[in-house]
Amino acid sequence: MDDCSLQELTEEKLVVFVAATTGQGDDPANMKTFFQTLWNKRSNRNLLKDMYYGVLGLGDSSYQKFNFAAKRLNKLIQILGAKPIINIGLADDQHELGPDFIIDKWVKELFEILLNLYPLPSGLQPITEYFLPPPKYHIKFVESESLDVQSNVENNPKPSDAFSRTNEIEMKISSITKNLRKTSVDHFQDVRLIEFDVTSLSYSHNPGDILTIQPQNLDEYVEEFIECLGLERHLKFYIFSGTNNFKPSPLLPQPCTVEQCVKCYFDIQCVPKRHFFELLSHFTTDENEKEKFLEFASAEGQEEMFNYCTRPKRSILEALADFPFTKNNIPFEYLFNLIPPIKPRDYSIASSCKTIPGRAQILMAVVNYKTILKRPRLGLCSNWLARLELGSLVYIGIKKGTLLFPDSKSECPPVVMIAPGTGCAPFRSYIQERIAFDNSDNLILIFGCRGKDKDYFFKEEWEYLSEKKKLLLFCAFSRDQEDKIYIQHVMKDNYQELWKYIGNANCKIYYAGNAKRIPIDVYEALQYICEKALNLSTKEAEAYMKKNIDKRYQTESWA
Structure with missing residues (x-):
């Protein structure tokens, strides 16, 4: 969208916007300038009065701000005077049939509306649904050239x-x-x-x-x-x-x-x-x-x-x-x-460059699971990486993540980090950096895994910092006793201690980990802490969360 100037947009009579949501309800990188330009013109309620439009959002309902970028864009365009020809479509990557469940209906309705608004000239028909498009690229084989097989594979x-x-x-x-x-x-x-x-x-x-x-x-x-x-x-x-x-x-x-x-x-x-x-x-x-x-x-x-x-x-x-x-x-x-090209895979960096200069570490689960098919399902990147020997060369890059932490150098408010399994990776990076700057006050980690002797990642680091009073550590080992104990249970059991930090209006709260049921359980545990600490009813606690906690609670989750 950033390639479209304001002048070009105001001259359009019909525009279809497709907007994904990233991170904590953020606009995608190629929409940020576009949205800001429109936002700066929001007082002009007639800027887009001659434009008809539709908005299709691509989102993931496991995040709190589901399709937030599309919803926000849709509202702003209406404020600027544009007229919708179709209701906003909110595709959900978590739907069992995928985003196509919404996209199919939305696109079909859109084309029906467009054909009514803009009938085709006589003698022309819409392209058939199963039209064979030309190839994306043209290929020229070179059979006569000498081939160094090894260098090419x-x-x-x-x-x-x-x-x-x-x-x-x-x-x-x-x-x-x-x-x-x-x-x-x-x-x-x-x-x-x-x-x-x-x-x-x-x-x-x-x-x-x-x-x-x-x-x-x-x-x-x-x-x-x-x-x-x-x-x-x-x-x-x-x-x-x-x-x-x-x-x-x-x-x-x-x-x-x-x-x-x-x-x-x-x-x-x-x-x-x-x-x-x-x-x-x-x-x-x-x-x-x-x-x-x-x-x-x-x-x-x-x-x-x-x-x-x-x-x-x-x-x-x-x-x-x-x-x-x-x-x-x-x-x-x-x-x-x-066949789509192989996309790069993203992993939270699990180390600080202040602690381990010149290096970046990731904590990666090697994906290997069964379905009804005979062959196990193997994650492409994780299995490829796991097999590589030391010294193997890999294409990598670094980009900013969605979790925004307080500055490690200055005096910090309480930071509560909630992490099942490999979700602890970005928190280890932050904790290492805080320790490197000798600024370890108000660091709280709530970590969960299956067993203390099985998958307790960075055990020695966490327990050493806890012993030195540089980290307040809570752990849930779900399979080490008959009754399963998860991080939400530990949070509820320790609500009084946790409230000392969460009740601070400047406290930052983070969750990183699985996107399925756990984020809901963690959010409910946070609400329980507020309810118990302030002696609120469930309804009052819900309102308190929305007003006082949601704005300082960040999540990073994956399926």
């Missing part, structure tokens, strides 16, 4: 390589300096402390910042994909586009081998979306397969697609293998339409 990028993921984040080469398992060997989950050399990055990280990592596909999946589609792994190609300013992805050297493309670019482990099956319907030679693809691509077939793909987490690789009359008929250039 090597697992580690060259140290000189660097690229910009967005306008904000520069990705550079880093080496792994630590890769340690932090759970006991008999624990069901492998959690790793991985350390990276960040001396090549110009930006020094702060507490709450994020390490962005560009992963690659696992070798066995690369082999399986190449065999499944019958690709020639060592064939070289150049990639082109019709646009003048086109630059190939830095993950695709020019020329690139098919094998390198599959390994470093195609996200063959992601769960396919509707568009995937819509495209496949054009390439199959079997009517039964075509019928199934069209069912999955239709709005009516979303429950079937959910049961086939989303519920069992079936990957693109596995889906292709299920359709023998299609997989070998896909033109290579259309794979770039079918």
Whole structure:
């Protein structure tokens, strides 16, 4: 949106806005300037009086400020005089059918309205729903060039390589300096402390910042994909586009081998979306397969697609293998339409550059779980990283996170940090930084895990600081006794002690961890503390939370 000037916007008669929400209800990076420009003009109630518009929000209901950016934009545009042609759409990533559950209905209604407002000229018809678009890129194979196979498929990028993921984040080469398992060997989950050399990055990280990592596909999946589609792994190609300013992805050297493309670019482990099956319907030679693809691509077939793909987490690789009359008929250039590129993964930095200069650590659970499918589901980035040896080279970058902590150098208000499992990562960074500045007053950590001897991350650090009176520590070990004890139980049991800090109007409260039920339980525990400490009714405590706690409570959660 930032590419659209105010002058251009005021000249438009019809605009459709699509706005995601990030962090604590924040605007996405490419909308901030746009929104601020409009906000500065809010006194002009006729600025957009000639414009009709619609707003579609992309959000996640596990966050308190669900679709806040879209709601805020929608309200501001109305204030400026624009007229909505459709109610705001609020897509939810947490819905079992995904955001498409809302998007489908909203887009269908939007096009019906638009065709009524702006009928097509005589003789023209809307593009059919299952129209085959042209390929995103053009491919030119180079069979005659000599090929250094090893240099094109090597697992580690060259140290000189660097690229910009967005306008904000520069990705550079880093080496792994630590890769340690932090759970006991008999624990069901492998959690790793991985350390990276960040001396090549110009930006020094702060507490709450994020390490962005560009992963690659696992070798066995690369082999399986190449065999499944019958690709020639060592064939070289150049990639082109019709646009003048086109630059190939830095993950695709020019020329690139098919094998390198599959390994470093195609996200063959992601769960396919509707568009995937819509495209496949054009390439199959079997009517039964075509019928199934069209069912999955239709709005009516979303429950079937959910049961086939989303519920069992079936990957693109596995889906292709299920359709023998299609997989070998896909033109290579259309794979770039079918398969999204591998996205960088974000991890909270778990260390302070003041304590460990030149290094950044992450605390990472290695994703490995079962569904109804025979093969375990393996997280792409976590399993790839866990297998890397010390000295392996990885593309990384650093960006600002959503948790905003008080300045570590100055006198700080109470800071209450609530962390189940690996959620303690950003809090360790902040605690380390506070300790480095000899400023350890009013640090409170509420940590939860399964067992004191299983997955009690940074046990020695926390307990040493607690013993030295530099950290007030509360722990919940859910499986160490017959009755399960979670962090919300510890919070309620210690409400009087916690109220000494939470009752301070300047106290900052943070939650980082799982996005499912725990944030709700933690919020209810905070409300319980207010209710008990102030002798309030449940309704009064709810009102107190909204007025006094919500504005100083931040969360960072993930599914």
